[in-house]
Amino acid sequence: MKIAIGNDHAGTAYKFEIVSYLESKGIKVINYGTNENDSVDYPDFVHPVAKDVDTSTVDYGILICGSGNGVAMTANKYTNVRAGLCWTKEITELTRLHNNANIICIPARFTSIPQAIEMVNTFLDTYFEGGRHITRINKIPLCS
Template sequence: MKIVIGGDHAGFSYKQALVAHLQTQGHSVQDLGPFSDASVDYPDFAHPVAKAVSAQEADLGILICGSGNGVAITANKHADIRAALCWNTELAALARQHNDANVLCLPARFVSLEAAQAMVDTFLQTAFEGGRHANRVGKICP
């Protein structure tokens, strides 16, 4: 699977670890930054991730910032993006199953790296259920 990933300075160390984690699983990962823990503005990285997923240059996206809120709000400004802020594997699964989420947003300051990795694995391994959920997802951006 082709994954695009980005975040901000608060999510930098998790991003680095997640890139390595995904690569060991055989995924193709495009890291859009940042490339250090120096202070940056999360929209500068969230918009390119959302654009790549929207343009189908990647199958799914992952964004990491301190709370996960900033990157989720930014990514969801793009019409074809359904970015989900998750803090456990159950929410990551439901985001895919019921909402056909295509960008996972993680709050680095509030979850462990192990929990973040588990959420990423769950998000990537879970399929959209369709059915009654497809109608609802279709109403998000009429």
């Protein structure tokens, strides 16, 4: 499995812990995020992750910023991306089960690092339910 991760300054500590966790499980991680705590513009770190997910270069993406909203809004501009804003394990599970999310967006200012790792684990261990949700998923991309 290969995962792309991106973060702004609010998510640097989270990113390091999540990457360490994933690598301990033998998962390859591509780091597009900042490694510093200085203020940066989150879209600069979202676009490479979303592009990799959109083109199936990676299996999944993880994005982290203060609220999770900015990274989710940016990532969801890509046709094949379904980025879900998650702040609990239960929401994370539903995001995968019903929405077939391929990027998890984590709000660093509203979750703890242990919660974030638990959500990443739930995200990776939950599979899309399919069925009635397929029709809904197929209606997400914008028609030109």
